Amino acid sequence: MKISSNFDAGSIEIASLERFDDIQLNIRKDNASDFAQWFYFRLQGAAYQYCQMKFLNAGQSAYPAGWQDYQAMASYDRVNWFRVPTHYDGQVMTIEHTPLANSIYYAYFEPYSNEQHLNLIGQAQGSGLCQVTDLGSSVQSRDINLLTIGHEVESDLKVWIIARQHPGETMAEWLIEGLLSRLLDPQDPTSRALLDRATFYIVPNMNPDGSILGNLRTNAAGANLNREWLNPTAERSPEVLAVRNKMHETGVDLFLDIHGDEALPYVFVAGNEGIPNYSPRLAELEENFKHHLLLASPDFQDEHGYAKKEAGQADLSMATAYVGNQFDCLAYTLEMPFKDNANLPDDDYGWNGQRSLRLGEALLTPIYAVLNQLR
Template identity: 60%
Template sequence: MHKLHISTQFDSGAIDVVRLERADDIQLRIRKDSAADFAQWFHFCLHGAAFQPVTLRFLNASESAYPKGWDGYQVVASYDRQEWTRIDTQFDGTEMTARLTPMAQAVYFAYFEPYSYEQHLDLLASAATSPWVTQQRLGSTVQGRDMTLLRITDEAGNTPPEQKRKVWMIARQHPGETMAEWFVEGFLERLLDADDAVARVLRDRCVFYVVPHMNPDGAVLGNLRTNAAGANLNREWAAPTAERSPEVLLVRQAMLDIGVDLNLDVHGDEGLPYNFVVGSEGTPGYSPRVAALEDAFKAAWAASCPDFQDRVNYGKTAPGQANMTLATHWIAQRFGCMAFTVEMPFKDNADLPDPLVGWSGERSKKLGASVLQPLLQWSA
């Protein structure tokens, strides 16, 4: 019989092992972020349990950052790190239990389908081969990784440069929300498709500025919400610093230098099993013009993509009550533009559930591709 072992020494690996004597009673604790108290992300490999009924007990699930996120949630598992499926999972209000009988000696488990730093670099390299893409290094993260911006447009198009709309997309401010970079991958694949008519028109009308990964350090470290310095980047936009949040400082300065006509900040939500957006209502500059733009954008997206909806969301922020440290609120106020936080589920889309995979990387890619349709209507 193979000896049981759990490994986490790989990109985004994170779990604390309490007890590993029997496959049917593996006791674990969800680890906190490396420099902060958020505990929700996990990613590990179990060795030596092939053909044995495995029970994983997450003992501190109720003490995690978002305990309601475990209600209706299912752990994802994979043998090849390519295909991830959901497994039987229950939460009793105190601990979360997941069960599987592995068909191989090594099986990976994660909170959501991972998106590794190597995948991130591959995404940048692939996009940079396009004639419509210019890759720019903005600077360094806390740990010295590159902060990269992709500029995308058709310079030979019919729209004069000064008339082109400036569209920004940023993703993974919270590094454990890996669905956000899957979303960007799908968006880029479609936007750079030479045969896609919608993409062709958008490349002519707009200049896109895309930051696929705002928090590379936090992702590699296996954090849910924070960077290497312990900063929640989506609470740093009012006053970022080079020491604590250089990632925000660099991107924010690029926005100030270039300008913004629309921004999409892509995230994942632990609790709600739906895809939705959050606008900038509650900011001092919110106006009927911006509200009308938001309504039209949401209606166009919902009409063209059944995976998107606007019935279930966080609700409206009261006038003057917006948290101005958030990217969406700071950007909307500073540039007087439409800005959205895009939220996708860690669970599944309750409107179109898939019991095998739940919400997934591939479905996130499809949603990312679908946002070109409302962008087309907005840019007209």
């Protein structure tokens, strides 16, 4: 029996591998911070053996509430992922599973590898509708890719969408894949109408270092990128600095920041009611966007989510608050679950890559619905 994690996004620590029914593991911290929640590893040599994999430090992880009612993901081929029985006693999380082959992978959520990212960039460029540019480099000198889709004329509305500021929230890049597949479809009337009026600026992965390192929440320097927007630096948060500089060059009329939430089993949005520049115009835009997203996707709901901020209490170091306040524009953080979606549960797959992808396709509908109100 062997456990390994020395691959793209792999992350685990082994405490004991003496028995199949008593595999003892620890969730590894991000490379330069104390956040610990993401895991992804390969188990070999356990075919047809009843395995109990105990995560000893789950109770000390970054978001222990994330383990309640959570089911881990597994795959034999890293393409088809499914949920496996998992339970949490308040301290230790345990996966119980009998693998049907000698090689199997387990992960916190369905991964989105760097190879998938590079393929996504290539396919988007190959559509003939998309320009790929390099905004700069990450802490470890990886490319920060920007996809520009549209005519790039001054009269166009500017729609910015970013994903994976928190690298372990891989559902965010799955969503981008779905959004791009629809936006780049020349036969889709919504996409054609959008691109007649707007230019889209899309960053599929804000945190390439953290993604490859197997981090949950931070970049290679230990920075939580979604707390760096007021004062990004080339040393600590070059990823945010590069994207923010480009935003100030182009302007922003609509902004979406795509995330995943560890604890809440719902798809929801967080708005900007707490920013200094909040206005009735922005409030109306938010409501209109939510209304049309509810119609576009039954996976979305607006009953459960984060508590609304009091007026003036928004944290402007966060992307949505910074961008919404700076550009006086509609700005939303969109959250998807690591667990299942409690409103539309799926016992076999839970919330996964494909459902994130479908939500990305649906997102074009509320964007189109509010387009004429943005300015």
